[in-house]
Amino acid sequence: MPPLPHPDAEMQPEGAGTAAFRIAAPRLRMPEVIAKRADFLAAARARRQGMPGFLLQARDRGDGLPFRVGFTCSKKIGNAVCRNRAKRRLREAARLRLPAGARTGWDYVLVGRPGATISRDFAELCADLGRALDRVHG
Numbered sequence: 001m002p003p004l005p006h007p008d009a010e011m012q013p014e015g016a017g018t019a020a021f022r023i024a025a026p027r028l029r030m031p032e033v034i035a036k037r038a039d040f041l042a043a044a045r046a047r048r049q050g051m052p053g054f055l056l057q058a059r060d061r062g063d064g065l066p067f068r069v070g071f072t073c074s075k076k077i078g079n080a081v082c083r084n085r086a087k088r089r090l091r092e093a094a095r096l097r098l099p100a101g102a103r104t105g106w107d108y109v110l111v112g113r114p115g116a117t118i119s120r121d122f123a124e125l126c127a128d129l130g131r132a133l134d135r136v137h138g
Contacts, residue, residue: 030095034070034107043070043109049135051128053120054090055111058136060103067102069094073112086112093126101133 034040046059071090073083090110102108110129117125 030091031098031102032066032068034068034109039068039107040070040072040109043107047136049132051132052113053116053125053128054113054132056129056132056136057109057111058133059107061105061107064105066104067098067106067108069098069102070107070109071112072109073117076114077112077117078114082118083112086117089117089122089125093122093129097126097129097133101130101137103137 034043043057043059046057049056049058071087071094073086073090075083077083077086090112094108094110098108120128
């Protein structure tokens with residue numbers, strides 16, 4: 001009997017007209033999101049690392065709980081459509097890069113930059129996040 005797939009794995013058909021399925025890699029989950037204004041303000045008073053596509057603010061809470069992440073884009077980015085697109089890009093970059101580089105007990109806030117967050121190549125945006133985490137923790 002074949003082993004059962006991981007509960008988070010997606011089943012995808014291999015070919016048209018076949019009943020065979022392959023198991024996709026498990027999906028990365030989004031970390032806990034910062035929701036309170038006081039947490040955003042505390043991160044703004046802590047460490048900062050500017051990158052071409054965004055500004056990273058980070059602080060050590062010191063409680064040993066899993067890391068949290070927050071996103072913010074001001075009206076300088078543009079209208080609501082532009083702000084939402086910038087936040088979507090930042091969320092996806094964080095989902096891909098933070099689990100590998102973040103530390104437990106830390107809060108991270110990604111602040112969008114006018115023009116740059118939307119227009120920067122996504123691979124470069126992800127690389128910027130990796131470099132920013134190295135600099136904040138290094």
